[in-house]
Amino acid sequence: MAAMILSRHKLSREAASMPDAGGHSALPRHVAIIMDGNGRWAKARRLPRIAGHRAGAEAVRRTLRAASKLGIDCITLYAFSSENWKRPEQEIADLTGLMKQFIRAELDEIHRGNIRLRIIGDHRAFEPEAAAMVDAAVEKTAGNTGATLVVALNYGxxxxxxxxxxxxxxxxxxxxxxxxxxxxxxxxxxxxxxxxPPLDLLIRTSGEQRLSNFLLWQAAYAELYFTETLWPDFDEAALAAAVASYAERDRRFGGL
Incomplete structure (x- = not known):
């Protein structure tokens, strides 16, 4: 089924970037994702929440590779909101540890892929080692000229x-x-x-249908896509389906 979805919806970058009759590209240039459902994924499997977050980190890896294949210029991930500090201290520590582990494991590949890392929000609110690692990752990729990966950390x-x-x-x-x-x-x-780039498509996983204090200004005319898929299960086919839905939208930006 996944292969069928991909073969039906996956467009070449050149074809997808051609404007439609309204002058809009069938391929979103900037996609943002509210990565929701890690806890429910773990609970359904009778696993601790950290297991859901680890599975969510794997979904990030899959999604970045899928976005690269589709030719998406910029992808923004809502990794940690300014409201997430209300969570238990142990969960915050687990999330911080996963962030550091992700940087160690993925930074070299991101850099080799000519991807520029950008942070929105105030990541310096995290413990000093984590904040320093984020700063170093941003600096290492600052000169890259390919796609941009934006991570929202302590963002609201x-x-x-x-x-x-x-x-x-x-x-x-x-x-x-x-x-x-x-x-x-x-x-x-x-x-x-x-x-x-202006935000074109905002995806939220897990069936929830709200923005949760994410890119409120930027989403004014973005297309919204909600999926029942929990974030740890999000994959290349799921991203392709969201992009295919976007391609079918009639973007009028308040006009006729």
Whole structure:
């Protein structure tokens, strides 16, 4: 079944990037994923939650390879939200350990693939070793010119927008910015995602249908795709199905 889905939906990068009648590409340039369902996956198997997170890390590896095959330019993963600090200390420690393990295991392959790593949110809130490893990974891949992998760490969209409003307010107070000159483009230029392509497709796994404080501004005209698949089960066929659904959408951006 997976092979059938892939053979039906998998497009070459050249064909998929051709615009449709409305001038929009059939292939999303920027895809974001809310990776949900690790805990439920583990619970269904009577395993500890950490087993679900480990399986989720494997799903990240599969998804990055699948995105590369499809020719997606930028993929953003919601790895740790600013609200996740409410979880038990042991789970936070487990997630931090997995993050460090992922960097050790995958960074060289990411770098060889000419992929640039970007972080949104405040990753320096993590323990010093983890934060330093993230900094080193970003620095190592900074000059890469291929696809971009964006990882949201200690990220919350409301916090991001609050920081932007404070920054603009300071500029207004200092006389550097006229309030009447504030436009959506001015705001977008202050966001954590300012140097990234506009968000085209936002995927959430596990059947939940909410954004959970993720890329609220950026998702204004993104296509939303919800799947019952739990994140540890997400694979190449699942990503191809989401991209195929996107290709069938009529993106009007408020027009006719």
């Amino acid at each position: 969209s409301q916090d991001e927008l609050t920081r932007v409003m404070r920054s603009l307010a300071e500029r207004v107070r200092s006389g550097d910015l006229d309030p009447q000159a504030i436009t959506p483009d001015i705001i977008a230029a202050e966001l954590d995602t300012a140097d990234l």
